[in-house]
Amino acid sequence: MTLMRKLRTSATNDLNNYLRMDDMCFNELLSMVKPFISKKNTKMRKSITAEERLIVTLRYLATGRSLEGLKFSAVISPQALGRIIPDTCQCIYKALKKKYLKFPGTVEEWQKIARDYNSRWNFPNCGGAIDGKHIKIVKPVNSGSYYFNYKEYFSTVLMAIVDANYEFIYVNVGCNERISDGGVIETTKFSDKFLEKALKLPSNETTINKMNFFL
Incomplete structure (x- = not known):
């Protein structure tokens, strides 16, 4: 070129x-x-x-x-x-x-992320930051207003979790914008694993001041 x-x-x-x-x-x-x-x-x-x-x-x-x-x-x-x-x-x-897109699979890997958050941002017991973004799309055929958002255009939602170094550890895309943030999370495999207690998050016995480990 x-x-x-x-x-x-x-x-x-x-x-x-x-x-x-x-x-x-x-x-x-x-x-x-x-x-x-x-x-x-x-x-x-x-x-x-x-x-x-x-x-x-x-x-x-x-x-x-x-x-x-x-x-x-x-x-x-x-x-x-x-x-x-x-x-x-x-x-x-x-x-x-x-x-480059590795989801934590052990207690030790979650603790490593938490140490980075604490040392870099003075934010203890944090396993990740979660946020979403509207991705503008062409309206899918026969979808009606399913993907029409409050900003008055058609979009799908990209939801991601990043560690303390802004590196992605989880990405989900495809949910329609008419669902709330909590609703978006509920459609993900991340939510399924959380409800099944399969994420292998650190217990309070191993966290700073024995407080909840969170995202």
Whole structure:
């Protein structure tokens, strides 16, 4: 991509603004997902490279632009982008989930998060911060007003839990906005595990001042 080459050689912060990551981070991510997104050339045409696939996906995620708008900078048809972006997102998740999106599975892992919250934010016995965000969507077929929110547009809810270093430990997306925050949590596997007492949270006997461990 000519644009990408120009951004990489620019002395300004253009690459970071374009992809929301620097060159080193991009190269590391590319090396991890390349085995999953590389396609073979055919006799009819050359395939879209792994680098191009990752660039258009990151640009789409960074801006939320329509595929029609994205085609001009990507020089890829909206039809192809409609296949490339979902496929690349799946491959990014596949490549990163074990290392970068790991839900605590032991008491010790929860305690590590709590120690980070206490040392960094002076906030004891905390296992994570939970919040949600409206993600604007095109109204699904035959959904009526199911996804129509109080801000008067159609959206789905992304709910996430992060540790003291702003790193995601759990993400859920897909719930409609007409449900309350508490209702969103109740639809998640996180809630199911909590109600089943299967989260392996620290007991009060092991917390600071023997107070409740919480998120």
